[in-house]
Amino acid sequence: MTTEVRLEEAQKTFERLERAVAQVIVGQEPVVRSTLIALLCRGNVLLEGVPGLGKTLLVRTLAHALGLRFSRIQFTPDLMPADILGTNIIGESGGARRFEFSRGPIFAHIVLADEINRATPKTQSALLEAMEERTVSVGGTTYLLEEPFIVLATQNPIEMQGTYPLPEAQVDRFLLKVNVPFPSLDELVRITTLNTESSAIVFPSAVASADDVLAARTVVHQIPVALGLRQFAGRLVLATHPDSADAPETVRNYVEYGASPRAAIALVRAAKAHAFLSGQVHVRPADVEAMFLPALQHRIILNFRGEAEGVTPSSILAEVWRKVPVA
Amino acid sequence: MLSADLFVRLERRARRVRGASWAATAGAAAAILAFAALLATSLWAPASAPVARTALAVVPAAAAVLAYILGRRPRPPLPVLLLAVDERLGLEARLSALYELTQHPGPAAFAARIAADLERLAPHWGRGIPVGRRPLALTAAGALLLVAGFALVPRLGSLPSPTDAPPSQAAALASESAAAEPSDVPLEPEGGRADDLGEPSSRTAALPGRSTALRDILAELRPLGGASGSPSTSRAESEPEDAGLRRDLERLSERLDRAPSPLDEAEKETLRTYVAETSPERQSEVDDAVAASDLDALRQTIHQLLAEAAPGDTIESGSSVSHLAPEAGPSASAEGEPSSRPAPLTPPEPGSELAGAGTLGDGSALPPGSTSSEPPPVFESSEVGVLPVSPPSVLGESGAYSEYLTLGVPVEPPQAGETAPGDVAFNFDQIDSVLSGRNVPDGAVDTIRAYFERITEENP
Numbered sequence: 104m105t106t107e108v109r110l111e112e113a114q115k116t117f118e119r120l121e122r123a124v125a126q127v128i129v130g131q132e133p134v135v136r137s138t139l140i141a142l143l144c145r146g147n148v149l150l151e152g153v154p155g156l157g158k159t160l161l162v163r164t165l166a167h168a169l170g171l172r173f174s175r176i177q178f179t180p181d182l183m184p185a186d187i188l189g190t191n192i193i194g195e196s197g198g199a200r201r202f203e204f205s206r207g208p209i210f211a212h213i214v215l216a217d218e219i220n221r222a223t224p225k226t227q228s229a230l231l232e233a234m235e236e237r238t239v240s241v242g243g244t245t246y247l248l249e250e251p252f253i254v255l256a257t258q259n260p261i262e263m264q265g266t267y268p269l270p271e272a273q274v275d276r277f278l279l280k281v282n283v284p285f286p287s288l289d290e291l292v293r294i295t296t297l298n299t300e301s302s303a304i305v306f307p308s309a310v311a312s313a314d315d316v317l318a319a320r321t322v323v324h325q326i327p328v329a330l331g332l333r334q335f336a337g338r339l340v341l342a343t344h345p346d347s348a349d350a351p352e353t354v355r356n357y358v359e360y361g362a363s364p365r366a367a368i369a370l371v372r373a374a375k376a377h378a379f380l381s382g383q384v385h386v387r388p389a390d391v392e393a394m395f396l397p398a399l400q401h402r403i404i405l406n407f408r409g410e411a412e413g414v415t416p417s418s419i420l421a422e423v424w425r426k427v428p429v430a
Numbered sequence: 431m432l433s434a435d436l437f438v439r440l441e442r443r444a445r446r447v448r449g450a451s452w453a454a455t456a457g458a459a460a461a462i463l464a465f466a467a468l469l470a471t472s473l474w475a476p477a478s479a480p481v482a483r484t485a486l487a488v489v490p491a492a493a494a495v496l497a498y499i500l501g502r503r504p505r506p507p508l509p510v511l512l513l514a515v516d517e518r519l520g521l522e523a524r525l526s527a528l529y530e531l532t533q534h535p536g537p538a539a540f541a542a543r544i545a546a547d548l549e550r551l552a553p554h555w556g557r558g559i560p561v562g563r564r565p566l567a568l569t570a571a572g573a574l575l576l577v578a579g580f581a582l583v584p585r586l587g588s589l590p591s592p593t594d595a596p597p598s599q600a601a602a603l604a605s606e607s608a609a610a611e612p613s614d615v616p617l618e619p620e621g622g623r624a625d626d627l628g629e630p631s632s633r634t635a636a637l638p639g640r641s642t643a644l645r646d647i648l649a650e651l652r653p654l655g656g657a658s659g660s661p662s663t664s665r666a667e668s669e670p671e672d673a674g675l676r677r678d679l680e681r682l683s684e685r686l687d688r689a690p691s692p693l694d695e696a697e698k699e700t701l702r703t704y705v706a707e708t709s710p711e712r713q714s715e716v717d718d719a720v721a722a723s724d725l726d727a728l729r730q731t732i733h734q735l736l737a738e739a740a741p742g743d744t745i746e747s748g749s750s751v752s753h754l755a756p757e758a759g760p761s762a763s764a765e766g767e768p769s770s771r772p773a774p775l776t777p778p779e780p781g782s783e784l785a786g787a788g789t790l791g792d793g794s795a796l797p798p799g800s801t802s803s804e805p806p807p808v809f810e811s812s813e814v815g816v817l818p819v820s821p822p823s824v825l826g827e828s829g830a831y832s833e834y835l836t837l838g839v840p841v842e843p844p845q846a847g848e849t850a851p852g853d854v855a856f857n858f859d860q861i862d863s864v865l866s867g868r869n870v871p872d873g874a875v876d877t878i879r880a881y882f883e884r885i886t887e888e889n890p
Binding site: 326327331387 | 509510512513514516517522523524526527528529530531533534536537539540543544
């Protein structure tokens with residue numbers, strides 16, 4: 104009975120959360136849902152899109168709706184790891200001088216790493232420990248990050264000059280990669296109306312708390328996934344490898360490395376959260392399908408031929424989905 | 431409420447369906463093979479057709495049963511099976527998730543909600559594991575083959591096969607003649623295949639009758655030919671030996687006629703051997719003549735010996751006459767022969783006009799022994815006056831068969847006390863009485879009467 108109550112409460116909480124975000128963010132439902140899924144799965148999201156699509160606004164709105172701390176880091180080439188993590192400074196307390204740790208912007212619940220690919224790899228790698236281990240190590244001391252913790256990184260896919268593409272190891276740390284689409288005409292009209300008719304953007308009040316998020320995470324973790332679907336997820340991941348017997352022709356031709364085992368984990372976890380947000384208590388093939396592209400597209404490494412011919416991972420994954428049957 | 435054994439029932443159904451699928455596949459494959467075998471045996475090995483028909487009925491059924499058993503045996507992977515059922519029934523993996531919760535217990539609320547959803551959807555579980563189209567199609571194909579095999583193939587079996595091509599007329603006659611030849615090997619009835627099939631065709635049923643009729647007719651005709659056949663085998667085997675002895679005796683006779691001089695040892699041995707072989711009762715007479723070196727007596731004795739052998743051969747050559755004289759006197763050469771074989775006539779006594787020589791139609795005498803060493807004469811109707819017997823007979827499919835009466839030597843055994851031994855009665859009245867009791871055609875009787883009148887005039 105306890106679980107049933109928590110299930111219903113958690114689902115209602117996130118329904119309210121989605122509605123609150125939708126009051127500010129026009130359209131972009133898939134992006135919002137992916138963000139919430141990453142929040143429920145203890146993951147991180149890589150948002151890819153051109154500037155001006157409301158990525159920062161989304162993160163700020165989500166933070167307001169959840170009543171969580173929010174920080175935004177603008178990545179630049181001269182950004183240093185200490186600028187993100189924090190640093191030890193000499194302080195004086197009671198007449199004695201000693202080093203004191205000054206926390207950086209990473210110490211928040213929701214961190215927006217804006218244009219993450221503009222920072223150097225050294226600075227980018229400073230996020231690895233925080234994203235995966237939820238800890239920060241500075242000067243021999245490890246600091247725990249407060250849950251719920253989520254990193255939302257953005258990158259501009261067009262302006263590549265002066266950027267540092269994320270290393271594969273770091274990209275793999277992102278649970279999902281979401282392409283932020285350009286809004287439609289109706290959405291644009293609504294966006295302009297909201298930003299020109301009103302005096303200022305009104306962020307929603309908190310409709311949930313950190314505890315609500317953690318409780319929802321527990322519920323999502325208990326959602327059953329059939330063995331057949333887990334096998335299906337595994338076959339999907341294996342089919343992205345060019346040396347796999349089930350790999351379609353496009354994979355053999357254009358893929359250098361397929362998705363990692365972490366991709367299968369991400370797919371199943373994200374499918375669970377997707378089922379939860381869809382009001383279900385079990386994972387469906389539709390949930391796997393919805394999360395297949397966001398969970399795997401940044402884990403496919405194209406070969407030279409694929410890069411040269413402009414093949415996209417999404418097109419390859421679409422072919423994989425068609426070739427691999429559910430049962 | 432969902433049945434507790436839902437997963438077990440689904441698994442059983444899946445096994446049954448798989449067994450049925452295997453059975454349909456194996457049964458159809460076996461039916462195809464059995465049908466092909468039946469078709470082949472019906473066309474090329476009709477004797478095996480009943481076996482093939484039995485195989486057509488038994489083999490597919492046995493293969494289907496065996497495949498069903500084997501197909502049911504392995505357990506299907508239940509997670510995969512349930513996910514397939516979910517997909518087929520549109521349950522969105524509810525059944526699989528419920529099974530997962532039974533295997534790894536989770537929150538009861540989840541299981542209850544999933545079960546409630548399943549009850550609400552109320553799927554038709556039987557459709558979750560349907561019998562596919564392929565097994566149904568294979569079953570239908572196998573059934574059609576079975577029906578075709580039982581209904582159609584027997585008709586094909588009655589059609590002429592490439593090896594059953596109708597023989598040419600000459601070949602047919604040859605085979606019939608061969609069939610008429612007595613043999614130690616029993617004749618195989620040609621209708622055996624049809625009998626084996628249980629449906630004898632009109633063609634195959636007609637063959638034995640025709641063959642039997644020809645065989646009977648040829649058996650009746652064999653005495654007229656007088657050449658081959660098992661009844662005369664012993665005689666045929668002894669003939670070369672007798673002929674050799676007779677040739678030696680003829681040469682001895684010619685030598686005595688040409689240059690009368692005493693016999694040397696080799697000639698004496700030849701003479702003794704011949705007498706011992708042919709006329710042992712005259713052995714003492716011959717020995718006396720040889721010991722006395724009486725050349726005239728020897729020559730006469732040799733002529734008599736040759737004459738004793740000559741008439742039988744001559745009469746045998748004109749065997750058709752034998753029908754007219756079945757009651758001829760006993761003959762040494764007739765011993766042991768079947769009664770159907772015409773008995774040689776009693777040889778004429780030495781000194782008679784007919785003694786030592788056969789007689790042709792013109793009454794001229796043959797040289798002594800000439801008929802024994804020569805092949806049987808071929809009588810041409812225009813030369814020797816054979817008389818055709820009308821109407822012509824028809825023997826089976828052989829066409830018209832004309833019978834002829836050839837001019838021969840009609841001889842009646844002498845009546846005791848009327849004639850001396852060796853005399854022949856040439857009274858036509860007696861001959862006429864014999865002919866009248868034997869259904870001799872009128873024309874033939876006239877011819878015989880004319881013949882006797884002629885020879886009576888020449889030999890009163």
